[in-house]
Amino acid sequence: MDMLSSYLEPARAGFLTFIGVGALILVPLVALHYWRFGRVEPRRAFVLYGLLAYGLVALALIFLPFPDPGAVCRGETMLSTRPFQWVTDMRNNMAANGRSGLQAMATSQAFVQQAFNVALFVPLGIVLRRAYRRGPLAAVAIGLGVSLAVEVVQYTGNLGIFPCPYRIADVDDLISNTAGSLVGWMVAPVALVVPAVPAAEDSAALPGAVGVPRRVAGLAVDLLAVVLVAKFLLPPDLVWSLAFTAVLRVVLPAVTGGWTPGGWLMRYRLRRADGSWGNPLRLAGRELLGVTGLFAYAVFLSPRWDTWWQFGLDVLVIAVVLVGTFVVPVFRRDQLGWHDWIAGTRPVAVLRSPARGPEDRASVGV
Template sequence: MLSSYLEPARTGFSTFVGVGALLLLPLVALHYWRFGRVEPRRAVVLYGLLAYGLVALALIFLPFPDRAQVCRGETMLSTTPFQWVTDMRNNMAATGRSGIQAMATSQAFLQQAFNVALFVPLGVVLRKAYRRGPFAVVCVGLGVSLAVEVVQYTGNFGYYPCPYRIADVDDLISNTAGALLGWMLAPVAVVVPAVPDAADATAPPGTVSVPRRLCGLVVDLLVVALVCRLLLPGAWWALALTALLRVVVPAVSGGWTFGGWLLRYRTRLPGGGRAGAGRIAVRELLGVTGLLAYAVAVSPRLGWWWLDLLVIAVVLAGTFAVPVFRRDQAGWHERVAGTRAVSERVPERV
């Protein structure tokens, strides 16, 4: 019996891999639009539910039969509660077996155990991640199971002229019991995180998001590229101009760069005070300016491609990837330097 579920489970997981990749960027955009950041616990729970849902649907509906093989006159609706108990007893009597082992290995018992286990993760997530009570979990489990049975009884909403799987009231009972069992087991499910409230997930007011800082950096680098293209060609001039725009100018102007001025943010201390030249220099040395310095001055002399990839991955991850999950959106270069990007409102005209 177990082997009959392996292929549908593999199909469901493969579908999750493809669908999850397609939903990654929309998910990031949705989280940024709603919370000003990507909340990691919400993302983990959402992706977990997506994987669970696709695998569960594959186990319930796959494999799809040929349409010519359905409508054989069989009764595809069972409305007798606990009919599986009678079927189990008949199966045991037909095989001349008795006892707990015979009961636990019978087809009817294993089918109901599978139906219970299928909905256990739903109950775990509803309680552990979303803090729902037992009544809500029972209602959700019953509603989802009822929707599945309706789809099965209608032949996948008319795609098949007759249903190819039995719509069974016992499935409603076992699925709902599985969701309730999951609610009971949720406290020991340490791998399922609790989804924080919207207030705890949202970035604080005035936080400068990673895309905003990235746009400011692109503006500064475009200025450097334009000047090097027209006046001062060469990698060393590009490095010098980048250091001028990203270190010297902010140290003199109170944290402003040209890109930051356009997007209304500047580099300050966490408390709002002015960041000194040393802190700004450390911030840039551990960020993109340091990466450019490595590319111009160090990489050509070493010629170690693996080290180049490692440096690029570390700098980009610490500067742009990891901060999207933090409430303050601060990169590792900012935390080491003790600086923050501070949003500045445009003064209103009287």
């Protein structure tokens, strides 16, 4: 039990560190993925976050807790170069305690320590094969390299940060860690929770897909137009503002081939899924399921409901609309939200040709 608790506390510290570090790098990670691929590939993000969690927990188990320097810095040799010394230590421990048999061996401290060292590197072998399709030689080489780096850091007192080495740099750790990486490679086919990371060309957004930042900018321009018109030209009533929003986001693109003011500035227009002219019914359905529908809900429905569950419903409606409109497209190759997918519409990027005028970019199927 004491040995188990000595592992649990560092693992807990490593996991809590992952929560903090993971939250800190979430936005930069999303931005990096979006800049590189035009989308956030879910499997890549899952594997990357999994590796981050595994790495931090493993490092915590290897290096924590930091002991009192006065208790460990006594000039002792912190290097073991004899392979399989743990077998001798296990036998000596069993003999000293008058124990024998498989149960005594399996519960001895030396055996448990080596089993832990093997298990610590099993996830690395699994990820190398399942996620990155590496072979057994690569798993062995990478496992050996990572383990060697850890032993060097331990032998140098965490690269001189600690006043002396407080963990033994052991060749048996190299052997067991490397074996663990190979074991992980061997059992990887049954580790179905780890996805295969797709190639870069399969991770990127489809050519011509209009990204979320571009559409958000276009929507902001449209909403700014609504605000200005409502302030200076319309009666002070939200119903008139909603009506003008419908004109701007449904009627105008229906008669102009998909253009709104924001879409014109951001160089995209709204079309049907096959790239043809979108009819008013489809465009209206798209808007009712998106931001305009949320606006209508806030104006007509939410004020009329005075019940105990109204707040929860309001939060649910807002979450569904925002997630479906702005979050779901981030992960899709076609960059379509729920409102586009259900209405059968999509934003189409447009290039301006000097000789022939605006032309649609290559069609993107759903």
